[in-house]
Amino acid sequence: MRAIGVSNFQPDRLADLMAFNRVKPAVNQVEVNPFNQQLHAVPWMKAKGIQPEAWAPFAEGRNNLFTHPVLTEIGKQYGKSVGQVVLRWVVQRGVVALAKSVHKERMMENIDVLDFELSDLDMNRITAMDTATSAFFSHRDPAMVEWLTA
Amino acid sequence: MQKIKLNNGVEIPVLGFGVFQISNPAECERAVLDAIETGYRHIDTAASYQNETQVGNALRTSGLARDEIFVTTKLWLQDANYEGAKAQFERSLNRLQLDYLDLYLIHQPYGDVHGAWRAMEELLAAGRCAPLA
Numbered sequence: 233m234r235a236i237g238v239s240n241f242q243p244d245r246l247a248d249l250m251a252f253n254r255v256k257p258a259v260n261q262v263e264v265n266p267f268n269q270q271l272h273a274v275p276w277m278k279a280k281g282i283q284p285e286a287w288a289p290f291a292e293g294r295n296n297l298f299t300h301p302v303l304t305e306i307g308k309q310y311g312k313s314v315g316q317v318v319l320r321w322v323v324q325r326g327v328v329a330l331a332k333s334v335h336k337e338r339m340m341e342n343i344d345v346l347d348f349e350l351s352d353l354d355m356n357r358i359t360a361m362d363t364a365t366s367a368f369f370s371h372r373d374p375a376m377v378e379w380l381t382a
Numbered sequence: 383m384q385k386i387k388l389n390n391g392v393e394i395p396v397l398g399f400g401v402f403q404i405s406n407p408a409e410c411e412r413a414v415l416d417a418i419e420t421g422y423r424h425i426d427t428a429a430s431y432q433n434e435t436q437v438g439n440a441l442r443t444s445g446l447a448r449d450e451i452f453v454t455t456k457l458w459l460q461d462a463n464y465e466g467a468k469a470q471f472e473r474s475l476n477r478l479q480l481d482y483l484d485l486y487l488i489h490q491p492y493g494d495v496h497g498a499w500r501a502m503e504e505l506l507a508a509g510r511c512a513p514l515a
Contacts, residue, residue: 233471234392236502238488238495239456245491252496255503258388261426261487281389285426287400323396328386330400330426334413339420343397346384371491381459381492 235259239287240371243276250280261285264327266303266318267295269362274327285328289318291367302361306354313341320345321358383423392484395452398424407436414440418451427478428456428489429470434477442479453478454485457502462493467501 237259250256260277264270264286277284291297303314319342322329331342369376385393399417404410410433414425427437434455461470471486486502488495
């Protein structure tokens with residue numbers, strides 16, 4: 233094993249884990265997508281030397297992500313798909329992106345995001361899409377905790 | 383593939399292939415092989431995804447050298463305690479058919495995460511790579 237980390241920890245839980253243990257988490261894998269950008273948590277983790285990883289970068293297509301007008305328009309400018317714009321935005325924030333597809337063409341598309349750079353303006357336009365709300369569920373919702381731990 | 387250096391010096395590829403919800407065994411194995419062929423060198427799975435065996439099969443079939451691929455798996459919350467982490471780590475390694483993991487994560491912030499973390503610290507410190515005999 234080369235590194236250990238956590239997933240779905242919010243900054244307060246990370247701070248607690250670090251306070252009482254010796255090894256700092258190398259990684260925290262959390263939901264990061266244009267609707268739930270972790271605008272507070274990502275910089276906090278980076279300041280602590282914890283690498284953020286993004287699960288569900290496309291929000292599994294919820295909220296019509298793949299036809300979102302802002303993302304579509306940005307994609308047109310760079311000759312890239314909405315998915316590529318989103319993955320580029322994740323990586324450009326210094327976050328590791330985990331994309332899933334069972335289609336080889338999509339896999340190729342999703343890996344082809346390191347040859348262009350989004351302008352500050354376009355990065356900011358995506359930042360403006362944040363709703364600071366999970367596209368799925370809150371790890372702080374007691375009903376969800378009860379369901380998951382049942 | 384561009385990489386980012388973690389706080390312990392280990393490098394992680396910035397783009398990974400996730401296998402959440404690829405539950406059909408044959409499809410999962412093929413998808414991981416396709417991903418490797420496409421150029422992915424970072425695979426992200428979890429005990430709870432129930433496809434570690436298929437990921438392991440694909441890694442073996444790919445013929446990639448072990449140090450050419452970054453593999454992550456995760457400890458599910460029902461096992462989030464000291465003993466559970468030690469035991470489940472071995473089981474995940476066995477299913478993945480690997481000698482070592484690149485990254486092991488506590489999957490959810492519930493249960494005895496401090497106990498699980500101490501077990502993971504020990505596995506890391508011991509350089510515990512191969513499953514216990």
